[in-house]
Amino acid sequence: MMQFLAQPVGAAHYLLVGAVLFVCGVICMTTKRNALGVLMGIELVLNGANVNFIAFSQPALRADRGLALGLDGQVVAIFVIVLAAAEAAVALAIVLNFYNNHGTVDVDEADELKG
């Protein structure tokens, strides 16, 4: 542990954090039946992706400095954040509408398209 504390971290460590967030989001999306729980899973997935973008944007985190994404990575992360906010707003509106019509937010109940 102390050994690790003296070492610099690299992009790979950030990628690991991103991977854990991503996988947690995926499991959250598959296991929760509440529509808002699924939405939270999506937020986690998007954040995992964002961590990767930020990690790749910083040249000081890697040995091959020139290949870092630089500002592009950060701009993409910003677009992800903004679009996630928009997505959450629309998803929430749909969920509220669904709740108004069905009195529940259980995604398994949304099976009317089966006919």
Place this chain on the structure above:
Amino acid sequence: MAEFFSTYLPSWLAQLVTGLIQCVILLHVPLVGAMFFVWVERKAAARIQDRLGPTRVGGMFGWLQLLADGLKLLTKEDLRPQEADAMLFRLAPYVGFCASFTVFLALPFSDGWVVQWLDVGVFFILAVLGLEVFGVILAGWASASKWSLFGAMREAAQVVSYEVPLGMCVVVPVMIAGTMDLVAIGRMQEGLFTNWFIFHDPFTFVIFFVYFTCGIASVNRAPFDLAEAESELVAGFHTEYSGFRWLIFYMAEYGSMFIVSGLAAILFFGGWNGPIPLADLLGLTDANGELAGYLGRFLGMLNFVFKSVLGVTVMIWVRWTVPRLRIDQVMTMCLKYCTPIAAVMFLGATLWTYTFPGGVTGLRGTPYGTVRGVSAQRVELSDLTPATEDAEGAAGEGSDNKPAEEHAGDVAAAAADGEAAAASTPSGPLSIATFASSRARSR
């Protein structure tokens, strides 16, 4: 300070000790500040209502009343409703307080006297200040009381809505300054009080009042304290809280009031620069030695704290003068008045700076030169990360750089747009009506 300690301690311990000392000093701002403001509030409220207020404790003016209040609250029993969600109920006050306290990290108290010098200082402060609402929402939810829940719902609707005009108001001085760095913004307003941004043009003068209104709303003070409206909701979100946890809520509230006034002081009233450059006249600058510079900064800090306290006092004055609004009036105020006014003022200020880059008289030194100085200084320290290289590139462009500088403001505006999109979905009063009916249905 870290260098001082590292002569006696190993370097990692020195860093740790330095950080802890800064934290402890900073922690005293909300804590002592809250105690002082409680006393001020009691005295001011009493005077406005033609009473005397506390007079006995501690002799003159009842100045020890705050200590008595604190002791009373600390010795009260820490109650918890049986139905409450225990973990969230216990944690909620600390969430609010942490958010309020974290803001102080980025708030400069004087020229360069800031714990963490952030390039996005204004943005960071607004962002973290917005997190305080979670304390209230979670407290209201976890209390398992309908009054608390209604208070929390109102608070959520109100704070999310008011973040939009608040952000737009803040963008105006940021756009004029061309940076979100609070230290740089403060430095730009050096000199006579005519250099303060509130006197920059008519639009900033108007927008300050919009900012202050939205600031009062975003920290939940009367007349916008719908979340704790005692005439309707017992005590709103903190109905079920007592003793120490209740005290924490109050400290967070007074801390936020100080932050909103402090931000106003830096953005509109020159921050640590007095109405006349007294420190310069007395020769208290870095040019005359380290001690003189230190004293000058200390004078600046007194200036800043005085302005912030003045702001808080005005908030207290407003609280005891203006009657509380209804929730629909609060929402109307935000969406129909504050946001459009802020948008028009933003446009006006943009056109004004475009038309009169050096002020109407042309005598005002262009603030952009100051930014150049700051960013160039910081670039010299390192040109390693692409970030600082960017700043260098921006600095290198020279004279035609003014429009480019304004874009920082545009980005913040875009952020505010995103916020607007996110925020305006649950339109306040309607949602609460829906909510009320849904709660009623579920019983």
Place this chain on the structure above:
Amino acid sequence: MDAINWHTFFFLLFSLVACAFAIAVVLSSNIVRMAFYLILSLAATSGLFFLAGADFVGAMQLMIYVGGTLVLLIFGVMLTNQGPYTMLKSRGDSWLLGVVAGVGLLALLTYTALGVRDWMGPTEEQLAETQLAFAQPSATATPIGNALLGIRVDKLNGGNEPDAQQQVLQGGMSGYLLPFEIVSVHLLVVLIGAAHLARTKKRSDTRST
């Protein structure tokens, strides 16, 4: 012991908080607690952004994600919750599916992340340089603002001659003005659409409650 790397220390702190609360989101069955854990996880992630030198993105994450989107989510939770403290029940087969897919994905991502030597961090020679780079406060707000308007000042560093700069500036595709505009229009559409969707209507009588 003397050479404690503070970047690593805070990375460990933030990443442990982020991961632990992300796992707590998955394991919790109370939706409000899930939202609370999500707040902490995302706030810690913004700490990671600040740590990696993306201060504007970090502040944006705090403002829009944590301060905006999550308040909205909690709002939604409160609006749609039928009783106090309802527990979410998950089916066993979805757990099985989720865990199998998740573990597979995690293995794949870990293998990929650790597979490239250059991503493991700066080399010994770059160490001092890296320390210096992280010791400086980052200033990304202005360059990002410029990039969103189509001016890539960060690309100008290569050549100091005006001609080279002109070439970069006239390159056209290097900035983000078009995506920025598209996102603005998108947000406007979302604003109107969400308001339209969520407006109160006469409730249909077919509700099951």
